[in-house]
Amino acid sequence: MSARRAPVLACSVVGAAVVALDGTVLTVAQPALQRDLHADIGQVQWTSTGYLVAVASLLVFAGRLGDRYGHRRVFALGALGFATASTGIALAPGIGTVIALRVLQGVCGALLQPATLGMLRTAYPPDRLGTPIAVRTAAIGLAAAAGPLIGGALVSAYGWRSVFLLGVPPTLAIGLLALATRERPTEPSRSYAANSSDEQNPSPEPSRSYAGNRSHEQNPSHEPSRSYATNPPPERSRSGAPAARYRTSPATRPGAAGGLSALDPVGALLLAVTLGLLVHGLVEAARPGGAPTGLLAVAGAVATGVVLARHQRRAAHPLLPPGLLRSVPVVAGLAVLLAASAALFGSLFVATYFLQDVQGLDPLGCALRVLPLAVLMVLGAPLCPPLQRRFGPRRTATAGAVLLTLGVLLLARLDTTAGAAAVGVSAALLGAGFVTLMVTATSVVVHRAPEAHAGVAGGLQQTVMNIGPALGVATATLLLALVPDGGFVPSRGAALPALVLIAALAVPAALALPRAADRRRTRPEPPSPRAGGRPCVRS
Numbered sequence: 042m043s044a045r046r047a048p049v050l051a052c053s054v055v056g057a058a059v060v061a062l063d064g065t066v067l068t069v070a071q072p073a074l075q076r077d078l079h080a081d082i083g084q085v086q087w088t089s090t091g092y093l094v095a096v097a098s099l100l101v102f103a104g105r106l107g108d109r110y111g112h113r114r115v116f117a118l119g120a121l122g123f124a125t126a127s128t129g130i131a132l133a134p135g136i137g138t139v140i141a142l143r144v145l146q147g148v149c150g151a152l153l154q155p156a157t158l159g160m161l162r163t164a165y166p167p168d169r170l171g172t173p174i175a176v177r178t179a180a181i182g183l184a185a186a187a188g189p190l191i192g193g194a195l196v197s198a199y200g201w202r203s204v205f206l207l208g209v210p211p212t213l214a215i216g217l218l219a220l221a222t223r224e225r226p227t228e229p230s231r232s233y234a235a236n237s238s239d240e241q242n243p244s245p246e247p248s249r250s251y252a253g254n255r256s257h258e259q260n261p262s263h264e265p266s267r268s269y270a271t272n273p274p275p276e277r278s279r280s281g282a283p284a285a286r287y288r289t290s291p292a293t294r295p296g297a298a299g300g301l302s303a304l305d306p307v308g309a310l311l312l313a314v315t316l317g318l319l320v321h322g323l324v325e326a327a328r329p330g331g332a333p334t335g336l337l338a339v340a341g342a343v344a345t346g347v348v349l350a351r352h353q354r355r356a357a358h359p360l361l362p363p364g365l366l367r368s369v370p371v372v373a374g375l376a377v378l379l380a381a382s383a384a385l386f387g388s389l390f391v392a393t394y395f396l397q398d399v400q401g402l403d404p405l406g407c408a409l410r411v412l413p414l415a416v417l418m419v420l421g422a423p424l425c426p427p428l429q430r431r432f433g434p435r436r437t438a439t440a441g442a443v444l445l446t447l448g449v450l451l452l453a454r455l456d457t458t459a460g461a462a463a464v465g466v467s468a469a470l471l472g473a474g475f476v477t478l479m480v481t482a483t484s485v486v487v488h489r490a491p492e493a494h495a496g497v498a499g500g501l502q503q504t505v506m507n508i509g510p511a512l513g514v515a516t517a518t519l520l521l522a523l524v525p526d527g528g529f530v531p532s533r534g535a536a537l538p539a540l541v542l543i544a545a546l547a548v549p550a551a552l553a554l555p556r557a558a559d560r561r562r563t564r565p566e567p568p569s570p571r572a573g574g575r576p577c578v579r580s
Contacts, residue, residue, distance in 0.1 A: 045164065045223075048219075049164040049222065050173050050176065052120075052157070052222070053160055054176055054177050055211050055215045056120060056212070057157045057177050058184040059123070059184070059211050059212050060150055061180075062188045064185075065188025066188045066191060066204040066207065067088065067204065068089075069188075069189055069192035069193050069196055069204070070196050070204045071088065071089075071201075074088070074139070078136045080136035084140065085136070086328075087140050088136075088139055088140055090324050091144040092146060092150070093147070094144075094320050095151065095317075096150050096503075097317065097504055098314070098316045098317035099148060099151035099313060100316075100500040100501075101309075101361070101504060102312065102313065102360065103151045103155050103496070103500055104159065104495075104497040104499050104500025104501070105304060105309070105360055105496060105497050106152070106304070107155060107495075108497060112155075112156040112159035112160045112163060114219075115152050115156050116153055116157065116159075116160060116215075117216045117217075118152055119149045119152030119153030120149075120153055120219065121216035121217075122146075123146055123149040123150060123153060124216065126143075126146035126149055127146065127205045127212070128209055129145075130143065130205045131206045154499070154500075155497075155503055156496065157177065157499070158174075158495070158498070158499030161174065162487050162488075162490070162492060163492055167488040170487060171480070172423075174426075174480055175423050175425050176423070178418070178422045178476060178480050179419050179422035182418030182419045182422065182476065185415065186415030186416075186418075186419070189408055193404075303358045304360075307352060308352055308356055308359060309360055311345055311348055312349055312361075314345045315342050315345040315346045318341045318345065319338070319339060319508065320507065321335075321338050322334075322341075323335065323508070323515040325338060326515040326519060327511075327518040328518075361497065362494050364494075365498060365501075370434075370486075370489040370553075370555050371490060371498065373482075373550050373554050374483070374485040374489075374554065375502065375505050376550035377438060377442070377478055377547050377550045378505045378506060379505045380543055380547040380550060381478040381482075382475075382505070382510050382513065383509040383513035384446075384513060384544035385445070385471060385475050385510075386509070386513040387514055387516055387517040388448075388471065389414075391517050391521070391534070391536050391537055391540075392411065392452055394529040395455065395530065398529050399457060410464045411465075412465075414468040414471050417472030418476040421476040425476065425480035426484075433555065435553075435554045435556045436556075437481050438477065438478055438481040441473070441474045441475070442544070442548045442550075442551045444474030445471060445478060445547060446541060446545050447470050447474070448467050448470030448471035448473075449467075450541050451463070451466065451470065453532065454531065454532055455531045456531075456533075481554070483502055485554055487499065487502070513543070517536040517540065520535045
């Protein structure tokens with residue numbers, strides 16, 4: 042691994058793991074937090090809901106900021122802000138302060154998360170993205186598995202405030218590391234043409250032809266060549282030497298010339314409202330008696346979503362690049378992640394209540410029953426890149442979708458006499474299937490997105506990974522309420538059979554992924570100019 046890529050991988054992995062760890066330890070700390078701050082259950086719930094709404098509503102816009110100003114800068118801002126907010130929560134005097142700082146923490150988390158993928162996309166060529174994404178996924182699985190254990194130990198020994206201090210040192214370290222790391226400028230050869238890229242080249246692949254009418258002569262091998270339309274070849278000095286070479290800084294990337302309008306603030310606001318209402322509606326629907334409020338919020342999300350779609354068609358610089366949304370592999374990868382995360386988290390929600398309320402296990406015993414899920418996620422992630430290279434994303438993801446569906450199906454057949462072996466096998470299938478889908482689909486989404494839109498692609502991936510769990514839990518909660526006679530026994534209820542169908546939706550989505558791994562390199566050396574010809578200079 043090169044010296045330039047090691048800090049990027051460290052920032053990406055630690056950043057993603059800290060966010061995953063933060064979500065799991067908070068669940069353990071909430072009862073103690075409620076008692077210490079004399080809060081009601083609704084206020085405590087908003088310590089989670091406020092964070093989720095802030096994150097989900099800003100992820101895509103944060104990715105756009107990374108594409109424009111540099112993923113490293115946005116990542117550093119998010120990491121340092123996350124550490125500051127965590128410290129403030131640990132010192133908060135009341136529940137209102139905790140909720141406000143959790144919302145701020147969500148804003149910083151939204152800045153941080155898309156950049157973890159955007160930095161990988163700009164640091165690694167597409168044919169080598171699988172391994173760093175697998176390492177990142179394994180770290181997320183390990184953090185999610187260790188979170189309840191670490192959180193329980195900290196709360197028991199030092200109180201609920203200690204869990205928020207847990208992530209401060211690593212986030213400070215990676216924030217400072219990101220500031221000290223030099224970011225490789227995005228070359229216009231991997232970007233769209235300035236200010237009109239999406240309209241002129243709606244496909245997800247950037248155009249690659251050299252400026253001038255001699256591209257075929259300079260590139261007789263018929264390989265796709267690059268476009269330097271944004272920066273024409275420099276003029277020569279009187280001595281005949283070419284003028285100084287130019288580099289494209291993040292502030293002058295394609296689309297940067299439009300100022301604030303290039304960020305599409307109206308589109309960002311509409312998307313934030315749409316996603317915020319959607320997540321809030323799903324969370325409310327999962328509460329007892331919250332279905333009417335949840336449905337109203339979801340209806341509002343649909344209405345603002347329609348307005349957003351109309352705005353995006355008319356905007357000069359749309360927040361959601363048309364070329365990215367027209368990419369079948371990208372859309373299919375997002376659909377895979379949505380179905381898989383909804384099925385997994387909805388199933389875990391039902392299984393947790395089944396193991397604790399029906400079978401009478403304590404939280405530790407419940408965690409041990411489903412431990413194979415976390416183990417398979419951590420151990421399976423490094424195996425996914427070689428599987429993709431050998432069998433291609435389509436077959437690899439399809440196998441993962443089948444495993445996930447079988448895992449949910451086995452859970453749906455459990456009754457009150459189910460033993461540890463049956464639960465463990467179901468959890469292992471869930472873990473193996475989900476990690477295969479997560480690594481493969483994420484690799485396709487990040488790989489197939491143009492480097493100029495790596496942040497937006499990362500934001501979309503993270504948005505889906507936030508909406509999917511909320512959708513799965515809301516679906517399970519509503520069906521448990523509609524079929525109360527079955528209680529939390531999987532074989533008697535309707536929740537897990539419905540989640541089987543949701544998991545099965547990942548199969549057709551996986552079949553839409555590319556058949557073979559794309560081994561193209563994004564940084565091929567340009568052909569040498571002919572004698573007497575003008576050189577093509579990198580900008």
